[in-house]
Amino acid sequence: MKTLLKTEKLGKIYGTNVVLHDIDVEINQGEIIGLIGENGAGKSTLMKIIAGVEKSSMGRMTLRGETYSASTILEANRNGIGMVFQEQSLVSNLSVSQNIFLGREKKFRKYGIVNWGKMNVVAKEALENAGVSNVEPNKKVETLPFALREMVEIAKVLNIVDENSKRGSIILLDEATTVLSEEEIQILFGQMRRMAKLGNAVVFISHRLDEIMEICDKIYVFKDGGQTAVIKKEDANLDLLYSKMVGDNNSSEYYVTSRQTVAEEEILLSVKDVSRFGEFNNVSFDVKKGEVLSICGVEGSGKESLCSVLCGDLGHTSGTIDVSGKKVNLSSPYAALKKGILVVPKDRRDEGIVGLLSIKENIVISSLDRLSVGGIYISVKKCNQISENWINKLKIKCTGIEERINKLSGGNAQKVVFARAIESEVPIVILNHPTRGVDVGAKVEIYSLIRDITEKGCAVIVLGDTLDESIGLASRIIVMKDGLVTGGFDCQADKKPTQIDVIKMMM
């Protein structure tokens, strides 16, 4: 069996952050390969490097014996590598056949006029080739159900790759099964096996370990950007996979567990039977004063939209949310702030920092009403003073309070966002991936900040960046899976659940 693609010490660095390192993967003809790991473990990044979406910063790749690197998707396609993306990349207002041949209409063209009839016929063949027989090629993509769109996308990638390479292609599938039903998944698996049999290779990412064990010949396990194990199909079992996915626990010192507060009786936030149509159903929990509640779950478990609902960014379909015993209507983040909820968002560059503004303005932006006289006049001197205090207190590295925030490093910018949240004096703080893209030093400082807030009597809800972090910070955990709460753990400082306990409930 021939080796198609081999990586040696492959890695990726963003700024000062190592997101992927020392990856040695071997993809052979006829193989179906699984990649598993927590969110942010580096699976997707590896796929993107192979597919030409991103460039690697370390190591090298060889494709069919020759050095390989691709800087665009097109270039990867030309080398017989195609990727089906997690968020679909079809153009929904075009027909199925137009999508399959978008940018490649040349062979159907005469005097500049495209022969759609001919294209439909060829598209039909391409679809059947991929095992999709129930799609009319002249239908618009937006009229198709979601699962069929996924199949069309796979057919498209297959066709592109086939056209370019008869020597064995590589198809990358990123979370392709999330929206498919059991039946559709089986059809997809049948196709994957067929493709492999024809001398191609398939690389497959999924959060569902049973699927991975069913279909994959070889499983690579990722953890914190590194590769922890290669497991053959016959050796694979759930316990082994779980144990390889979770690494060593960081020490309790790292998460400042000694300062973990015991929850008081007073309930600050009470969520009752809250549902958002198509995202999560019947979620109920209370958060008490001084408590850190971790919400765990894989991507697509509904925790992200639950977070958006709680901070007022999205509406909910049914259920009630009470803050300090009073029913509230969180119609916008502004309304949520007024009721005492503020979020530290996940995507710092797009949602966290107000990039063009200064550090000072970023710190006071959530406290404007409180700092002003009558909600109108705000003293420049007062703002300056507050900002100076925060910069000194959090040791934010900058040239001064007037420096633009997008000139700061990730860790320092995140400290500013935390300063904003604390300055706003809200009783309930939601932290959505509070340490994403932050260096280790700043991480520890942020953890101790979180302890500061809870000591002051705030309630904190955390969506951790890693499972380790979620457990380390939490005084209580709830776990979500497929839009439902599947269980929970109490996490006293000296009696934390293990990562395997939690991950079993997540997957």
Add this chain to the structure above:
Amino acid sequence: MKKLSEFKLGNLKKINTESISKYMCLISVTLVVLIFFVINPKFLSLYSIQNMLLEMAPLLLLAGGITFVLFTGGIDLSAGAVASCTCVLTGLYIDNIGGWIVPLMIVLGVVIGLINGFLITAFKLPSFIVTLCATSIWKCIALISSGGGSKIIPLDKRYLVNWASAPLLGIPVMLWMTLAIIGLLYFIQRNTTVSKSILAVGANARAARMAGTNTVKAQITAMTICSVCSALAGVLYAFKMKSSVPNIGDPLGLMAIAAVALGGTSLAGGKGSVLNTIAGVATIIAVTSGMNIINVHALWKDIVIGVILIIAVFINSDKTGKDVIIK
């Protein structure tokens, strides 16, 4: 050690490019004035300066208002049309109502701004399309109420408007008033909570929303400030021309936006200052009057303003975000 020196060098560079765009408006106004003065020294004669200062007043008001809308990353194309409308109404009714027309027009400006702001925030429409529609509506009202032509304020009522063009300490009263309003706008920009929200919405609407700013209030306030300023600018035009002119505002929107852009306010929102707008307006007025003095045909004005707008917008645009899709 090496790292430290690199860091400092990088900083120095940034300060340089940034200060250039900061002082660009001052440089450009001096340059323009110098060029015209060299070509024709009459450009800086007392009469010419007086004239330019008078010309500046209403445009400065318009531009000052538009500055706030540009802060939010939006745009108000209707400013000129609103000015036309209030110019006509002032000219027509000042002999009946007298000085009370001014507060009435301010109220009209508030109403217009609230309507624009409401449509933008409640229905999530892009500001340029809302204000484009508003342009057509207010232009029509100007045309309908004036009957299509200019009307002169009767001679016996001229005392109501003449004072505004008279000089006080060498500067027209009108300009004093405008400068006072610009001062007020500067105070708003510097010292109010709403201006912080306005700038935040322009700099990053998504992050501003997540940080709990009242984005709706910010956008509506900006639109209202702009419409009030436009309405007042229309009143000043009526005072200056001593008549109601229904198409006075047609070229003004473009001139005002060009002036604001010259002042270093980014059309993408989030940065700039009302004070810089003064220099931008001065440049535009110097260019138009200067062209007049050196006998360039008035028909060139549109072309020159258009070119200035493109250059100014380009200089102030953020060139770092290559991945951002611009429509």
Add this chain to the structure above:
Amino acid sequence: MKKNEIEYMKNHSVGAQFKYKIASDVKKEKIRIYAPLILLVCITIVASVTIDNFFSPKNIVNLFYQMSIPLVLATGVTFVLLIGSIDLSLEGVMGFSGALVALLVANTMNSVHLGWLGIVLTVILGTGAGVITGYLHVKLRIASFIISYAMGSIITGIGVLTYKGTPANVTWSVFDAIASESVFGVPLLTWISLSIFGLGCLILNYTAFGKAVYAIGNNEAAARSTGINVNKTKIMVFALCAFTASCAGILACVRLKIGQVSIGVNQLFPVITSVVLGGASLAGGKGGMLQTFIGVLMFTELNNILIIVGVDPNYRQLIQGIIIIVAVTLTITRSRKTITQ
């Protein structure tokens, strides 16, 4: 709506709910596509019943004559709206072309007479203005509305400069002939506008370029990743829009036999209104030639009715402004998360 969802939620899994949501989106989209057609039929029926001779052959021919110039303009605007941009320089290009063509054929101002070459030259120069707009838009990365706003001012200025204030009257007999000829009882101008519209249909529906336009409006990142040259396509779209504006300017000059920039005034607004009425979205990706035709026809009918009923032309413009706001409000897709600027 929300009641249905709560009911459905009771006994279905989250995954099933997600599929239900997608399916109902598809249904909504269908309604949105057919709504303009239904509205057009309703307006026509009401007008035919209440106004004498509205549905007579004579009035129908008249309607098509009235919509000839807007239809030409709308052909180009459809492309621009499909990529999610806007071209505010259309009035300027139209006025410039009208003014220029009058000077290049036999006229009262000068002794130049290039005949048909004059028309070709005008179209080339007009299209060139569009190329510049598109080029500046993609290369300087400035929003299309502001760059076209500025270009509109520039090109209007150049248009006025060509005749320095006193517009030329066209004396070339061909213009007379085109304006007065009829084929099968339908004016030649209508035929010309229909053929330009047909050309637009051909380009949008039967070429790779047309599909690239749809792809860019719907999902620019995906379009780029399939190897479509996005910048080139955008420049071509602006060129195409300027081409139609230029043709419209020449047609207007044929009709009025006088070349001045004011023939472009107040043309932009009705055209954008019409295209949006037909169901095009300002956000891009939605719309098409057939929808544009429906939109222009509907708008012309409405205008026709207002004229017959005897509404002041100034008020008509006011009504247009209100119509477009309502139409845009109904067609724009929005979520709670978005903030428009």
